[in-house]
Amino acid sequence: MELKLYYSPGACSLASHIVLEELGFPYTAQKLNLLEGEQRKAEYLKLNPMGRVPTLVVDGKPLTENPAILTFLGGAFPKKGLWPKETWEQAMLLSALSWCSNTIHPAYAHVIRAGRYTDDSSAQESVKAKGKEMFGEYLKMVDGWLAKTPKWMMGEQYTVGDPYLLVFYRWGNRNGFPVKSLANYTRHANLLLGRPAVRKVMADEGITLD
Template sequence: MLKSLRDNGAGAHIESSIRLYYSPGACSLAIHIVLEELNLPYRLELVSVAEGKTAEPRFLGINPKGRVPVLQIDGSLLTEAPAILIYLADVNPEVALLPSTKLERFHCLEWLNWLSSTVHAVNYGQFWRPERFTNDSSQFESIVAKGKENIISAYRHIENGLTGKMWSVGGDYSCVDPFLLVFYLWGSAVGFNMQIDYPEWSLHAERVLSREAVRRAIEQEGLSFRLV
C-alpha cells in the first residue's frame, strides 16, 4: 500500500500539490533532499523497493517502468531522477541549485546522466540485479563480479572528479551533490571502505550531510548511516 508520510511547510514557485513517490535510501533520496532544500510543500508516498512494492499493479498504474522516483505535480507525472532534479532546480532559480553559467549547467546534466544511466542502471544493476542482464542463472555470479568491478571503476572516476573541489560543479552546492551522496551511501552499505579508498568523496559527503535539509530528509526516511 502507498502510504502518505508527511506534508512539508510553505512553498515557493510551485504552489500546486507535489507528491514524491520514494523508497528509503533509493535514488529518490536526492529528490527528497532537494524538496527540503527548496522548502516546497509536498507529500511523501512510500513505495518500498525492498518489499517489491514498485512491481505491484497499483504503482505500475502510476509508473509502468516500475521505478522510483516519481514526482507528481497536479495531474502530471515526471519520472527519472535527472529530469526531476533539473526541473525542481530550474523552476526555483532563487535557491541556486543550478549554476549560473550555461556550460556549468550542462556539466550538471553530464554528471546526472552518467550517474543515472551508467553507475545506477548498469553498474549497480549488474551488482544487485544480474537477472536483468541474462536469463542464464549460471552467469549471475560473473555478472555480479563484473558489476562490482565497474562500480569501483566509476567510484575512482568520481573521486578524481571531486579532488580539490568543494562541490561537484563550480564553486557552489547544486542538485548534483545530493545525488552523489546517494551513491556514496550505497557504497558504504555494500561494504566499501569509503573513507580510506575515496577520501575526497568522503569530505564531499560530510559537507552534504552537514546541511539541515539533508539531515531532515534522511531522518524522514528512517535511515541510519555512518561514514566508513
C-alpha cells in the first residue's frame, strides 16, 4: 500500500499526520503552504476540489476529511491497536471524530476566518466573538469529557482520535485561550507529547505547542 499525506504545519491535518507516524508504515508527507495558496493550485484541486487539508492518497486514490482518513487508517491496520474492536466502540469513536470536525473546528474557523461566513465586514467582529465564545466552551466540554476517562479519549485504549484533540488544545494555547487551566485536557495533551510519534511529527512540521 502506498500512502501520501498532504498537510500544512499545525493545521488539522496534524491529527492524520501523527496517526500515520504511529502506524509505523512507510508513507510520504507533502507540505502545503496555505498562506501562499498552494492548496488552490490546479494539481492539488484535482485531488481535493475543496482546496483544504488533509488529503491522503492511497494507491493513487485521494481520501479527504479527517474523520474519513482516521477511520481508514484505524481500520486498515487493525493490528496496530488504534481502532476499537467492538462495533459500539467504533461508532462512539466515529461520533467523537465527527463532533471534532463538525463542531469544534468550525467554531475556531469563525475566529480566524470570519470572512468565510459573512461578506459584511461590519458583522465579522460579531462572528469572531461568537466563534471565540463557542470554541472556548467546546474546550471546556472536552476537559469534562476527559475527566470521565482513565487515560485516553476512549478510555484505556489510545486511538486515532486522541491526536485530533491535541490539534484544538494547541490552537487554543496559541490564541490566548486558558487551556492550561483545564487540568484533564492538559493531562491528555502531556500524555500525547510523551509519545515519540507525536514529538517526531511536530518536529517534522516545525511546530511546538506554543
